[in-house]
Amino acid sequence: MTNPPSEPPPPTVDEPIAADTLPVRIAAAEAMRRLNHAMVAHETDPELLQRIAREANATAAIVEAGARRQRPIRQMKTQLWQTTPEEGQRLAHFEECMVSGRANPMGIAMQPRRQGDRIVADVNFGAAFEGAPKRAHGGAVAAVMDDIMGYVLLLTATPAFTGRLSISYRAPTPVQTDLVASAWMDRRDGRKVFLVGDLRTAEGDLIAEADALFVAIPRERLT
Ligand SMILES: CCCCC/C=C\C/C=C\C/C=C\C/C=C\CCCC(=O)SCCNC(=O)CCNC(=O)[C@H](O)C(C)(C)COP(=O)(O)OP(=O)(O)OC[C@H]1O[C@@H](n2cnc3c(N)ncnc32)[C@H](O)[C@@H]1OP(=O)(O)O
Known part of the structure; x- marks a missing residue:
């Protein structure tokens, strides 16, 4: 046969x-x-x-x-790093990102923008992101913090991969509620970029804190 x-x-x-x-x-x-x-x-x-x-x-x-x-990698290797985002500019590294892409049918659709040296994003975890009862899944929160920290790299045109990500869950993350995520660079040591961030309610109450080590890579490694 x-x-x-x-x-x-x-x-x-x-x-x-x-x-x-x-x-x-x-x-x-x-x-x-x-x-x-x-x-x-x-x-x-x-x-x-x-x-x-x-x-x-x-x-x-x-x-x-x-x-x-497939993922438009050519564009990511070139255009993404050519211009520094302007104040208030809505950012998207690619529109099908599972966290911040508007064109991903199963994503979180977080809306990031530049605010000075920080990236700030409006985020609302829909009902399908519930983990523990009435709380957004901790992994979804970690994904949001990973992604928003990635956007900080655009401010210094530094392609990098997440090496380590740590989240402190300080309070339940409500679902179906408008929240605000922020991230900024703490320090840099050669290829090691240390980023921090937090997730808060719209009133400013702390929900989660994040810190991460991103390792800078040459653009050619974006394959
Ligand atoms: C989804 C998109 C992904 C693309 C992201 C790229 C750029 C950002 C793009 C746009 C920005 C906009 C939005 C953000 C988008 C996404 C954000 C999420 C990003 C990710 O979701 S990304 C996927 C998850 N991520 C990985 O898929 C990484 C897998 N992994 C590796 O690819 C390697 O492992 C790597 C590259 C990490 C290092 O490898 P390497 O060979 O280049 O470097 P090496 O090992 O020599 O480390 C050099 C120095 O960093 C120290 N070091 C390394 N790793 C460490 C660790 N884990 N803990 C503590 N220290 C560490 C060493 O100890 C040494 O330190 P020292 O020099 O002091 O000895």
């Missing part, structure tokens, strides 16, 4: 989302995040759940027939 000839790999697109399709990608991702959180937070008839499964699977099959995409 012979195996059928294998299909040639589908063409791969290594480009950032085109400006004209970005708004519709974001809108589709937003709608899916809304549905995800709604399914967790609301009672739903079994018939409706069956319809969701049927329609989602049918839609997924259409999407999967499209050309494959």
